[in-house]
Amino acid sequence: MTVWKYNGALDRLQLSEGCEVEVAGHRLWHFDLESGPVPFEPPRFMFVDPPYSAGLARGYRTKAGVDGDSGRAVDFDLLLDRIMRAAGGAPVVMEGSVQPGAEDLMRAAFERAGYKVLGRVDITYGGKTGRAILVFGHLMPDGVKWPEIMRACLGQDDEVVPEIIMTALLAQGYLNGGDVVADPCTGRGLTPVTADRLGLKFVGTELSHGRLAVAVEKLAEQTGQPVTLQ
């Protein structure tokens, strides 16, 4: 086990292949969702922004699309199925692109997992309208006022929607302090940083070492806690 302490990015965090990282009770893994089931238990809630949009932009429908970030081939259906399996029945809000076919992929993945699609809203992305949406999915009725949450997200920027949703879930009593929120496509860490600020715990996976390191460094800076690496 290695312990790393954030010091203003002078000493960059080095992550090994397949590492598990813990900081302030949040747990993150360097992990490829296409390789198998995630290393964490089902959360109370999942927010996820999967990487399919770039592939769709190049005209791919499902298999062998190309992720614009990593440049590698992506089996979008498999990826989305792994994400839904990781949710394990918890409500999921999935961010996606408005490019043709993207919403169909999301809806189909929800339905394959037995989820009901509750609705969708347009949000902005990088300040631009018409580029991103949120799709809400649920397995069983739970008393959450989803229409209220969807209205609160409408037209908001993707940088703030996780906060809007989690704040509402806390206010409605579905989430309580210390509950676990997951994001299997952690990226540079918007979901974990938001979860931490709201007193929630985070579990998540990410394929890119560089992005995972950014997410972990942000969490270390925000919490002031050391990072343990396995």
Ligand SMILES: C[S@@+](CC[C@H](N)C(=O)[O-])C[C@H]1O[C@@H](n2cnc3c(N)ncnc32)[C@H](O)[C@@H]1O
């Ligand atoms: C749209 S980004 C997520 C952005 C994130 N919400 C943030 O705050 O940066 C999608 C992420 O999924 C990751 N990803 C792509 N394929 C993956 C895979 N097979 N397993 C795990 N993560 C993957 C990408 O590296 C990328 O960081």
